[in-house]
Amino acid sequence: xxxxxxxxxxxxxxxxxxxxxxxxxxxxxxxxxxxxxxxxxxxxxxxxxxxxxxxxxxxxxxxxxxxxxxxxxxxxxxxxxxxxxxxxxxxxxxxxxxxxxxxxxxxxxxxxxxxxxxxxxxxxxxxxxxxxxxxxxxxxxxxxxxxxxxxxxxxxxxxxxxxxxxxxxxxxxxxxxxxxxxxxxxxxxxxxxxxxxxxxxxxxxxxxxxxxxxxxxxxxxxxxxxxxxxxxxxxxxxxxxxxxxxxxxxxxxxxxxxxxxxxxxxxxxxxxxxxxxxxxxxxxxxxxxxxxxxxxxxxxxxxxxxxxxxxxxxxxxxxx
Amino acid sequence: xxxxxxxxxxxxxxxxxxxxxxxxxxxxxxxxxxxxxxxxxxxxxxxxxxxxxxxxxxxxxxxxxxxxxxxxxxxxxxxxxxxxxxxxxxxxxxxxxxxxxxxxxxxxxxxxxxxxxxxxxxxxxxxxxxxxxxxxxxxxxxxxxxxxxxxxxxxxxxxxxxxxxxxxxxxxxxxxxxxxxxxxxxxxxxxxxxxxxxx
Amino acid sequence: xxxxxxxxxxxxxxxxxxxxxxxxxxxxxxxxxxxxxxxxxxxxxxxxxxxxxxxxxxxxxxxxxxxxxxxxxxxxxxxxxxxxxxxxxxxxxxxxxxxxxxxxxxxxxxxxxxxxxxxxxxxxxxxxxxxxxxxxxxxxxxxxxxxxxxxxxxxxxxxxxxxxxxxxxxxxxxxxxxxxxxxxxxxxxxxxxxxxxxxxxxxxxxxxxxxxxxxxxxxxxxxxxxxxxxxxxxxxxxxxxxxxxxxxxxxxxxxxxxxxxxxxxxxxxxxxxxxxxxxxxxxxxxxxxxxxxxxxxxxxxxxxxxxxxxxxxxxxxxxxxxxxxxxxxxxxxxxxxxxxxxxxxxxxx
Numbered sequence: 001x002x003x004x005x006x007x008x009x010x011x012x013x014x015x016x017x018x019x020x021x022x023x024x025x026x027x028x029x030x031x032x033x034x035x036x037x038x039x040x041x042x043x044x045x046x047x048x049x050x051x052x053x054x055x056x057x058x059x060x061x062x063x064x065x066x067x068x069x070x071x072x073x074x075x076x077x078x079x080x081x082x083x084x085x086x087x088x089x090x091x092x093x094x095x096x097x098x099x100x101x102x103x104x105x106x107x108x109x110x111x112x113x114x115x116x117x118x119x120x121x122x123x124x125x126x127x128x129x130x131x132x133x134x135x136x137x138x139x140x141x142x143x144x145x146x147x148x149x150x151x152x153x154x155x156x157x158x159x160x161x162x163x164x165x166x167x168x169x170x171x172x173x174x175x176x177x178x179x180x181x182x183x184x185x186x187x188x189x190x191x192x193x194x195x196x197x198x199x200x201x202x203x204x205x206x207x208x209x210x211x212x213x214x215x216x217x218x219x220x221x222x223x224x225x226x227x228x229x230x231x232x233x234x235x236x237x238x239x240x241x242x243x244x245x246x247x248x249x250x251x252x253x254x255x256x257x258x259x260x261x262x263x264x265x266x267x268x269x270x271x272x273x274x275x276x277x278x279x280x281x282x283x284x285x286x287x288x289x290x291x292x293x294x295x296x297x298x299x300x301x302x303x304x305x306x307x308x309x310x311x312x313x314x315x316x317x318x319x320x
Numbered sequence: 321x322x323x324x325x326x327x328x329x330x331x332x333x334x335x336x337x338x339x340x341x342x343x344x345x346x347x348x349x350x351x352x353x354x355x356x357x358x359x360x361x362x363x364x365x366x367x368x369x370x371x372x373x374x375x376x377x378x379x380x381x382x383x384x385x386x387x388x389x390x391x392x393x394x395x396x397x398x399x400x401x402x403x404x405x406x407x408x409x410x411x412x413x414x415x416x417x418x419x420x421x422x423x424x425x426x427x428x429x430x431x432x433x434x435x436x437x438x439x440x441x442x443x444x445x446x447x448x449x450x451x452x453x454x455x456x457x458x459x460x461x462x463x464x465x466x467x468x469x470x471x472x473x474x475x476x477x478x479x480x481x482x483x484x485x486x487x488x489x490x491x492x493x494x495x496x497x498x499x500x501x502x503x504x505x506x507x508x509x510x511x512x513x514x515x516x517x518x519x
Numbered sequence: 520x521x522x523x524x525x526x527x528x529x530x531x532x533x534x535x536x537x538x539x540x541x542x543x544x545x546x547x548x549x550x551x552x553x554x555x556x557x558x559x560x561x562x563x564x565x566x567x568x569x570x571x572x573x574x575x576x577x578x579x580x581x582x583x584x585x586x587x588x589x590x591x592x593x594x595x596x597x598x599x600x601x602x603x604x605x606x607x608x609x610x611x612x613x614x615x616x617x618x619x620x621x622x623x624x625x626x627x628x629x630x631x632x633x634x635x636x637x638x639x640x641x642x643x644x645x646x647x648x649x650x651x652x653x654x655x656x657x658x659x660x661x662x663x664x665x666x667x668x669x670x671x672x673x674x675x676x677x678x679x680x681x682x683x684x685x686x687x688x689x690x691x692x693x694x695x696x697x698x699x700x701x702x703x704x705x706x707x708x709x710x711x712x713x714x715x716x717x718x719x720x721x722x723x724x725x726x727x728x729x730x731x732x733x734x735x736x737x738x739x740x741x742x743x744x745x746x747x748x749x750x751x752x753x754x755x756x757x758x759x760x761x762x763x764x765x766x767x768x769x770x771x772x773x774x775x776x777x778x779x780x781x782x783x784x785x786x787x788x789x790x791x792x793x794x795x796x797x798x799x800x801x802x803x804x805x806x807x808x809x810x811x812x813x814x815x816x817x818x819x820x821x822x823x824x825x826x827x828x829x830x831x832x833x834x835x836x837x838x839x840x841x842x843x844x845x846x847x848x849x850x851x852x853x854x855x856x857x858x859x860x861x862x863x864x865x866x867x868x
Contacts, residue, residue, distance in 0.1 A: 005739065035737055035738065035793045036793045036794050037737075037793055037794070038793065038794055038795060041796075064794060065794075101736055101737045101738045101739075102737060102793070103736060103737075104796045107681070107682075109682060110606035110607075110609065110680075110795070111604075111605075112441065113441050136655075137609065184417065184418070185339065185418065186416060187416060187417040188415075188416060188441075189412060189413075189415045189416060189440050189441045189442055190440060191417050191441070210337075212337065212338070212339065212417075212418045213336060213337045213338030213339065213417075213419070213420055214418060215442065215443050215445065215446030216443075216445070216446070217445055217446065217682075217683050218443065218446075266734065266736075272734075274734055324714040324715065325710045325711055325713075325714040325720065326707060326710075326711040326712070326714035326715075327714075443683070445683070460703065462700050462702075462703060462758045462759055462761075463758075463760075463761070463762060465599070465702065483762065490703070490714060490715055492703050492704070492705075492706070492707065494705055494707075495702075495703065499700070499703055501758060501761065502761055502762045502765070505761045505762045505765025506765040506766060506768050506769050506841070507766075507769055508762075508766065
């Protein structure tokens with residue numbers, strides 16, 4: 001089961017913010033209001049890239065109460081599989097795409113006395129929506145946002161101007177470092193921590209917090225893993241009686257979808273568990289790239305997360 | 321038979337990473353506090369960051385002397401849990417993330433102190449608990465909502481409305497109590513003899 | 520469909536009864552001649568059978584006005600039947616929007632909703648409600664949004680916060696429940712509030728159910744049926760009032776079983792809420808007396824077989840073990856041993 005009924009949209013604005021990041025604004029083709037959503041939600045954008053169907057998740061960055069339009073900000077990844085490139089190069093005002101209903105795997109914990117946001121680079125996007133929500137609900141928040149340079153720090157000017165006291169910015173090229181231990185040491189009991197950004201940054205923040213005695217339940221993170229590329233391989237879908245070839249830049253999930261099946265998914269990034277699939281046989285080694293399966297499950301070779309994982313070897317047989 | 325899933329499970333206290341440690345115990349829970357400190361790799365450092373609150377247990381068992389001699393940076397002995405709740409609330413309100421909380425002794429103390437910690441924003445899964453000593457229960461009468469303290473028999477009479485109640489293992493963290501339900505509702509007057517179950 | 524709202528009671532003199540139309544559309548829960556737990560969930564979409572209880576998001580029937588009157592009485596006696604932990608206020612507004620929009624769309628003769636930005640105007644003709652309020656501003660409603668809208672909607676509701684790999688029962692209104700206490704269970708997580716249910720845990724039913732519920736997305740609600748038995752058409756079979764209704768279980772006789780024993784079916788649905796990301800769980804109770812059930816031959820045969828063969832633990836948990844013999848004897852007269860068709864619907868006459 002995927003993200004509810006799809007929503008056909010038309011692009012209403014394309015705004016480059018800097019060298020790497022462009023904002024896209026969408027309106028519904030049927031003219032109806034979008035559903036309201038909760039800060040931290042993402043939408044899966046479906047694109048037809050010259051015959052290849054792509055589905056990429058992006059955080060909804062606008063005000064959750066704005067039902068007239070949805071906005072996303074996309075960082076161009078020249079070394080990626082093509083989704084962000086397609087958006088940057090081929091999508092213009094008037095282009096037609098399909099969005100999923102909002103899906104939230106990174107929500108605010110509304111019980112918290114204070115919300116501490118730590119963002120790195122394009123990881124700022126979910127916090128933009130969360131900040132709108134905090135303001136509307138009168139929730140206490142604080143944002144710490146790091147970027148390589150001011151020019152690459154999307155929305156830094158707006159954030160500083162609108163939320164001055166609650167926002168701290170850190171620029172790598174000016175050697176401004178977040179004093180993480182100091183920050184974490186002075187948070188009151190009941191603070192919820194949220195981190196979104198590059199993988200090593202998330203790992204550093206979570207490890208530091210755990211080491212300082214922060215409870216697991218107070219720690220929240222989101223990382224959109226792009227499906228890694230790799231050598232092609234065959235996948236047999238036992239229940240459907242179909243065989244597919246998974247291309248080097250195509251995820252196993254995408255290959256299954258291209259064959260006409262509609263397996264469940266939600267985040268498409270290895271985190272939510274929805275696409276978990278039983279492995280009936282494997283000639284080769286499973287390359288687990290997800291955050292969902294336990295170590296034991298990964299070692300057993302009986303399960304795979306097709307959205308991000310691949311195999312090293314000729315073929316795999318799945319219970320699909 | 322497996323205890324039902326809504327029944328609290330307790331463990332053994334062990335020093336956890338943190339900048340401040342808050343420990344509370346009643347009655348035989350004192351023993352768990354002593355064991356906790358004994359496990360600290362850096363005993364002096366642990367004690368310097370430790371705040372202990374101790375009250376006598378159900379039935380009056382008081383091991384406060386031993387607790388005082390531990391050498392915690394702050395040690396407070398109170399005559400009862402009720403008397404010390406305002407202090408506990410203030411300490412929790414002033415606490416920072418990274419504070420570890422340890423609770424030991426009767427289920428009643430653990431449940432009520434745990435509730436205060438939750439109110440202050442600590443997830444209950446982060447609070448360490450160890451049950452020692454009396455198994456007497458706090459039981460909420462589902463009919464009048466009154467809580468009867470130190471229940472040892474099943475069935476028992478609600479100390480508020482007088483109904484005869486059987487004691488379920490269904491437990492509420494929010495109320496810090498087990499559930500008591502009228503035992504002779506379907507046939508009024510048919511009340512089995514009370515059996516001591518929670519001594 | 521025209522609706523004549525009945526004027527009846529669900530306590531005291533128990534004047535409740537179903538019209539023949541209400542009996543025909545009753546959500547008989549058994550699709551085969553035996554019962555065991557299952558995660559029997561399906562999409563909450565219309566079945567295409569005109570007039571069935573599944574055709575609209577929130578079904579309104581002939582008992583609407585009387586049920587709301589009974590709810591108001593229960594709440595007056597016991598305000599703890601409607602509670603909302605502070606962080607669930609936003610979920611309450613989400614539910615209010617969902618119910619108002621659904622009812623105004625599905626029953627335009629009975630309900631209307633007009634919006635001017637966040638200034639809303641809600642009209643509920645059957646209950647004589649005509650209110651203007653500001654969405655998300657609790658000061659403009661007579662009570663919290665959850666209580667406000669559920670005082671006008673049939674069925675119990677729980678709102679569940681999704682966090683820490685589980686669902687948490689953090690708000691609800693419970694006045695038509697089958698013997699569980701909102702006040703006691705408030706704040707529990709999924710496996711905890713289901714803890715007293717026998718057998719199901721070992722079968723893994725709740726593990727699978729939780730996983731499924733947590734993945735439910737906005738725009739795609741689901742539903743399932745649950746059932747129990749109640750003596751007299753008493754909606755408020757709460758543990759709180761057990762001393763009042765408990766004795767009725769011991770008072771059944773072969774002469775009164777048909778009239779007094781009721782099959783009580785819960786139509787449960789599951790909705791992802793947009794702003795709070797919480798899960799809404801409506802639990803809508805439908806009652807039908809045994810003597811009305813057996814007026815549908817297939818149902819009479821099937822109910823007999825289900826109750827005759829159900830495991831003792833389930834009969835005990837559902838509260839009718841004491842009367843099982845009486846019930847089975849009564850129903851036996853309506854079971855001629857003929858085969859029954861699969862599915863829950865009555866056979867066409």
